[in-house]
Amino acid sequence: MTTNVSLTPELEDFTRLCVENGRYASVSEVVRHALRLMQEQEGRKAAFLSALKEARTGQARELDLVLRDADSIIDGRR
Numbered sequence: 001m002t003t004n005v006s007l008t009p010e011l012e013d014f015t016r017l018c019v020e021n022g023r024y025a026s027v028s029e030v031v032r033h034a035l036r037l038m039q040e041q042e043g044r045k046a047a048f049l050s051a052l053k054e055a056r057t058g059q060a061r062e063l064d065l066v067l068r069d070a071d072s073i074i075d076g077r078r
Helices: 009-021 027-057 063-075
Strands: none
Touching: 009 027, 027 063
C-alpha cells in the first residue's frame, strides 16, 4: 500500500536529517517509527485512564499498588 503524507517543512527537514545521519534508511522508516511510538503512547494513556477509572469506582487495590501500576504504565512497562 502506498500512502502519501504531507509534512511541514520543519518535519521534512527533521526526517531528512534522520536519514542523512544514518539513523533510518528512509523517510518512510522514520514515519513508521513515529507511528509505532504513537501507538505505544496511546496504549499507555488508555491503561493509565483505565487505572484511574478503576480507582474512582472503588475497585482499586491499596494505594501503593495503584501508584506502582501508574509508574509502570508511564514508563511503558505495561
